[in-house]
Amino acid sequence: MSPFIIAIDGGAASGKSSTARALSERFNLLHVDTGSFYRAIAAELLRRKLTPDDLPAIRAALPEISLGTQVNGRTAHMKIGGRPIDTAEIRTPEVNATVARFAAIPEVRAALLTYQRGQADVARAHDLRGLVMEGRDIGSVIFPDADLRFFLDADPVKRAERRRKEGLMDKVAERDVLDNIRLRESAKGAIMIDSTNLDLPQVVEKISGIVAEKLT
Known part of the structure; x- marks a missing residue:
């Protein structure tokens, strides 16, 4: 039986992660935060002393990075070289x-494409009903045929206010500009x-009603 797939796209701090986690719990789905994957790759490239401007070196490094998945509860966590990536490691000021x-580098996105699509197999292997994947390009590139987008x-x-409350200082407007074309496609x-003007429970209830109707 094919896993039930929900794709959640949106800009920075739009509520994707919190909503996806809630849907994961409610409908027994694997929660896949693709933003954490890109953060993990960024942390690994920084560990190798690379910057986003080092394109030839990044292209050479990507095939050397071995990716795996560890599932904690219902959440997928990236492993690099067999090592689970700690949350604190991907939330540094440098990352x-x-x-x-x-994430805007095409080769980085291409390197993660198959890995992200493979999370459907991870969900199946853990006897979950399917997955809820959130991030950017989810409904337009990774799972364009998702059951719900x-x-x-x-x-x-x-x-921006939500981001500050999370203790993160990355600039929402700047990220929107970088992601503008991809966001429009998604x-x-x-x-x-x-x-x-909705709090998290209201967003979750609104989406859950649509999901429940689709599942019946």
């Missing part, structure tokens, strides 16, 4: 400052959810 630029948005000022054909 916050560079992850969007690393959502796009979460919110006012940029509100999203929004096409997706169910739009504006979370500017």
